[in-house]
Amino acid sequence: MKLYLSIYILFFSISLSFNVKAQNQIVADLSQENVEISTDFLGAKILLFGAYDGRKGDDIIVVVTGPKGLVTIQKKEKVLGVWVNTKKVNYINAPKYLSISSNRDIDKILNQKTQKISEIGLNNLNIRIQPGKQIRSEKEWREALTRNMLKSKLWSLNENSISLNKNSLFRSYLSLPSNVTIGKFEVKILHYRNSKLISKETNTINVSKSGISAEIYNIAQNYSTLYGIFAVLLAVFIGWGTNLVFRKV
Amino acid sequence: MYYHNQTNNDENLMYIYLPIAEQPIHSLVIVGVGSIIGFIMGLVGVGGGFLLTPIMMFLGIPPPVAVASVANQLVAPSVSGVLSHWKKGNVDFKMGTVLLLGGVIGSSIGVILFNFLDKIGQLDLVIKSSYVVFLSLIGSLMFTESLRLILRKRKGKISRGKLHQHNWLHGLPFKTRFRKSKLYISVLLPILIGVIVGVLAAIMGIGGGFIIVPAMIYLLGMPTSLVVGTSLFQIIFVAANTTILQASQNQTVDIILATLLLIGSVAGVQIGAKFTNILKGEHLRLILSTIIILVSLKILTELITIPSDLFSIVIGR
Numbered sequence: 001m002k003l004y005l006s007i008y009i010l011f012f013s014i015s016l017s018f019n020v021k022a023q024n025q026i027v028a029d030l031s032q033e034n035v036e037i038s039t040d041f042l043g044a045k046i047l048l049f050g051a052y053d054g055r056k057g058d059d060i061i062v063v064v065t066g067p068k069g070l071v072t073i074q075k076k077e078k079v080l081g082v083w084v085n086t087k088k089v090n091y092i093n094a095p096k097y098l099s100i101s102s103n104r105d106i107d108k109i110l111n112q113k114t115q116k117i118s119e120i121g122l123n124n125l126n127i128r129i130q131p132g133k134q135i136r137s138e139k140e141w142r143e144a145l146t147r148n149m150l151k152s153k154l155w156s157l158n159e160n161s162i163s164l165n166k167n168s169l170f171r172s173y174l175s176l177p178s179n180v181t182i183g184k185f186e187v188k189i190l191h192y193r194n195s196k197l198i199s200k201e202t203n204t205i206n207v208s209k210s211g212i213s214a215e216i217y218n219i220a221q222n223y224s225t226l227y228g229i230f231a232v233l234l235a236v237f238i239g240w241g242t243n244l245v246f247r248k249v
Numbered sequence: 250m251y252y253h254n255q256t257n258n259d260e261n262l263m264y265i266y267l268p269i270a271e272q273p274i275h276s277l278v279i280v281g282v283g284s285i286i287g288f289i290m291g292l293v294g295v296g297g298g299f300l301l302t303p304i305m306m307f308l309g310i311p312p313p314v315a316v317a318s319v320a321n322q323l324v325a326p327s328v329s330g331v332l333s334h335w336k337k338g339n340v341d342f343k344m345g346t347v348l349l350l351g352g353v354i355g356s357s358i359g360v361i362l363f364n365f366l367d368k369i370g371q372l373d374l375v376i377k378s379s380y381v382v383f384l385s386l387i388g389s390l391m392f393t394e395s396l397r398l399i400l401r402k403r404k405g406k407i408s409r410g411k412l413h414q415h416n417w418l419h420g421l422p423f424k425t426r427f428r429k430s431k432l433y434i435s436v437l438l439p440i441l442i443g444v445i446v447g448v449l450a451a452i453m454g455i456g457g458g459f460i461i462v463p464a465m466i467y468l469l470g471m472p473t474s475l476v477v478g479t480s481l482f483q484i485i486f487v488a489a490n491t492t493i494l495q496a497s498q499n500q501t502v503d504i505i506l507a508t509l510l511l512i513g514s515v516a517g518v519q520i521g522a523k524f525t526n527i528l529k530g531e532h533l534r535l536i537l538s539t540i541i542i543l544v545s546l547k548i549l550t551e552l553i554t555i556p557s558d559l560f561s562i563v564i565g566r
Contacts, residue, residue: 039265039268042264069565070564073560073561074370075560076559076561078555082553083556085374085561088370096564141560144558147558147560152562154564178272179271181564216505220268220496224496224498227502228492228495228497231321231502231504231507232321235322235328235492236325238515239325239326239327239328240329242329242515242518243332
């Protein structure tokens with residue numbers, strides 16, 4: 001399997017480099033486009049590889065963005081000697097997974113302004129707060145979001161993690177942690193020359209639940225009461241069963 | 250060479266992905282924790298949930314999933330325990346039924362309250378402070394009581410008093426005779442106890458044994474021999490009701506987590522029950538009450554020390 005894949009990658013890369021040379025277009029592929037969360041899922045590591053028509057000093061940045069949705073930040077304050085959640089802010093379109101990789105420090109590739117405009121960098125994403133809510137120190141909350149998402153491994157910044165080869169091939173590993181959410185993950189591969197984007201390519205990773213794990217999840221969601229009754233009956237049955245077993249011992 | 254996938258060595262095979270908690274966990278750790286907790290349950294008759302739920306949260310299971318799945322697992326050792334006690338004639342089914350009526354009402358209220366607290370972001374605080382209040386209260390009560398008993402026995406004085414103390418609570422209306430427990434008390438009292446325990450059981454992810462057992466002894470005045478079997482009988486229904494409601498309202502019951510826990514706990518209960526004749530009850534209660542007090546102090550410390558990060562995140566489903 002490994003051997004076949006290596007050969008495949010080799011030929012793929014060679015054929016790619018011809019194409020790339022011809023069209024000045026970056027091309028890339030993933031070792032895995034579908035990630036299935038089954039009962040033995042411990043996270044996934046995906047190889048991203050491809051070819052580009054590069055010169056010395058060119059840069060590659062890869063941004064992987066997971067499904068976006070509600071992420072709530074809570075702030076604790078001391079009330080009567082106890083630390084209590086007193087304030088909260090809802091971010092309505094925060095990516096539940098974000099990975100930014102590059103071949104060298106992003107600050108060396110792009111200036112701050114360009115990073116902001118092209119939404120590259122953990123703090124440059126346009127993440128909106130629930131409409132109609134006024135908050136005073138937005139920056140503090142936004143930093144708390146980034147800090148906590150990094151801590152949960154759902155967000156990551158991997159500068160210097162992309163290896164470039166002879167200005168034509170690149171590869172990078174993407175890690176999906178075990179607590180990753182299901183959905184479509186957009187993989188954007190950006191090729192920069194002198195801070196200018198000269199070519200880009202987009203891929204998708206599909207993360208879904210499969211096997212018994214998916215079945216259980218679906219039943220729990222769609223037939224929730226029956227699921228609850230079944231869970232109770234299973235426990236009663238096992239409890240009764242052990243009693244029979246231990247009586248004979 | 251280039252190809253990289255998660256390596257499946259022996260260690261990784263022991264991990265299992267929990268479909269509802271949405272994370273992998275080491276299966277032997279969970280079975281092990283279950284069996285230790287089951288052993289304590291079998292030995293003392295109480296102590297399943299109130300140790301199990303904090304341990305699950307400590308292992309990183311989200312509190313709503315921990316509470317609901319522990320409720321589910323509690324059904325099994327309770328069924329198994331009741332069957333053993335029934336054989337010895339140690340279950341007062343009439344008292345148990347009255348208690349469980351209150352318990353089912355209480356746990357239904359509890360699940361609604363649980364939902365509400367989760368929505369306003371105060372669930373964690375309420376769970377933790379309930380633990381501190383009830384654990385320290387029950388812990389110190391149990392501690393002094395068992396210590397007094399040990400000291401009294403050492404002096405060689407065994408005082409035989411009345412069957413139980415009567416108080417004004419027993420005099421409420423709807424007096425009923427509970428033949429097995431040799432009691433003639435108001436039916437409102439056990440119902441009320443059932444409701445309170447049911448609410449706490451649903452919120453704290455416990456069977457409520459550590460609250461209901463002292464309540465049966467000190468408030469109702471039931472004979473100690475009947476207390477454990479009868480409380481287990483009512484816990485089956487409170488835990489079952491909590492499980493079904495949590496599953497239908499919040500989809501937080503993780504059947505894999507619950508099953509792993511209960512495989513350990515049902516075996517532990519049986520082994521623990523075999524040791525009850527060897528170890529002395531009051532010594533056990535002294536040890537257990539010490540653990541209870543320590544757990545409550547630990548949670549209290551968490552509540553009053555400054556958190557490493559004042560901000561925390563909740564990722565929406």
